[in-house]
Amino acid sequence: MITATMLELSVRCLNLFGSRQSFSVLNYHRVMPNTDLCSEQALPPELFAEQLRHLKQHFQVLSLPEAFALSQRQQLPKNSVVITIDDGFADCFDYVFPLLQQHGLTATFFISTAGLNEGYLWENQISQAIQQAPSQVQAIEMLGVSYQIDSADSRRSSIAALTEQIKYQPVATRRTSITQLLEQTGQPKMVHQFVNADQLRQMHQAGMTIGAHTVNHPILALENPEQARLEIAQSKTELEQIIGAPIEFFAYPNGKYQTDFTDAHIEMVRELGFTAAFSTDWGVAETRADLLFRLKRFTPWDRDPARFCLRLALNNLADRSHFKIFQSRVRQHVSS
Ligand SMILES: [Zn+2]
Numbered sequence: 001m002i003t004a005t006m007l008e009l010s011v012r013c014l015n016l017f018g019s020r021q022s023f024s025v026l027n028y029h030r031v032m033p034n035t036d037l038c039s040e041q042a043l044p045p046e047l048f049a050e051q052l053r054h055l056k057q058h059f060q061v062l063s064l065p066e067a068f069a070l071s072q073r074q075q076l077p078k079n080s081v082v083i084t085i086d087d088g089f090a091d092c093f094d095y096v097f098p099l100l101q102q103h104g105l106t107a108t109f110f111i112s113t114a115g116l117n118e119g120y121l122w123e124n125q126i127s128q129a130i131q132q133a134p135s136q137v138q139a140i141e142m143l144g145v146s147y148q149i150d151s152a153d154s155r156r157s158s159i160a161a162l163t164e165q166i167k168y169q170p171v172a173t174r175r176t177s178i179t180q181l182l183e184q185t186g187q188p189k190m191v192h193q194f195v196n197a198d199q200l201r202q203m204h205q206a207g208m209t210i211g212a213h214t215v216n217h218p219i220l221a222l223e224n225p226e227q228a229r230l231e232i233a234q235s236k237t238e239l240e241q242i243i244g245a246p247i248e249f250f251a252y253p254n255g256k257y258q259t260d261f262t263d264a265h266i267e268m269v270r271e272l273g274f275t276a277a278f279s280t281d282w283g284v285a286e287t288r289a290d291l292l293f294r295l296k297r298f299t300p301w302d303r304d305p306a307r308f309c310l311r312l313a314l315n316n317l318a319d320r321s322h323f324k325i326f327q328s329r330v331r332q333h334v335s336s
Helices: 004-016 045-058 065-071 089-101 114-118 122-131 152-167 171-185 197-203 227-243 263-271 303-318 319-329
Strands: 022-028 080-087 108-111 140-144 145-146 209-212 250-251 276-282 295-297
Touching: 004 045, 004 108, 022 045, 022 065, 022 276, 022 295, 022 303, 045 089, 045 303, 065 080, 065 209, 089 197, 108 197, 108 250, 122 152, 122 171, 122 209, 140 152, 140 171, 152 171, 197 227, 197 250, 209 276, 227 263
Parallel strands: 022 080, 080 108, 108 209, 209 250, 250 276, 276 295
Antiparallel strands: 140 145
């Protein structure tokens, strides 16, 4: 059990060793009540609010443009943190935005623009189709594999397995797979579950940063170069038209460097005029020229706020030479 005073002291001590050039970038996806989604990707609003309170108390939460400018001048507060939320689901506006405002904080929202136009992303089609499939449909056949959907549990695990399989297909193949799925389940009634243009404008006007996250959320490494470039460019242009300001930051979908995107995509992002781009690889964001277009992020998974804060403070240090010993311990969760 870590007491409040112990926490305060430990985080303060650790923050003394922080850098003036690098900062932690938290990466959230969903904030919503009663979720069936994988727990690490979705937080209940009360827990997110609690994390915001602790972040405010122990760290310097900066907007991305602010952190970026200060780090390039090596003037960052040593305990700097930036909040980012990927994809653009409706809970960004319904829960994240009001909670940030309540706490006087800002964040960056990376938006996949297909969701703005359609109201959902490809993965929502899979889950809705299976959830709404008539009870006489007992299984789905896809690429020679049979996915059982004859109970609530099997529906849940088949949604997860099919989503994982279809995620690693190029966008065109994904569409074919989803058509094959819908031929078996019937057309589901789609619920609108994405932010809309109006909400994005409100968020931008209230000081939130809007970033691009492609159109269809593809694994860029699986697309041909023209298609990959179009995905990146089009999301930037669409978002700029909506908010009436330049989109400076980009986040790669899925985001693992050398697996989901490569140096060729880094070059595209640079050429398209972005200032910097984010991966989902774990670490700190260091704004050195050679790292600008694959900045790392890190989100502690601890539900206990004291542990959350300690892990975040350690993350800020873990890439520094004297603290490398902590690296695997702090970020052990991902490699295990
Ligand atoms: Zn994403």
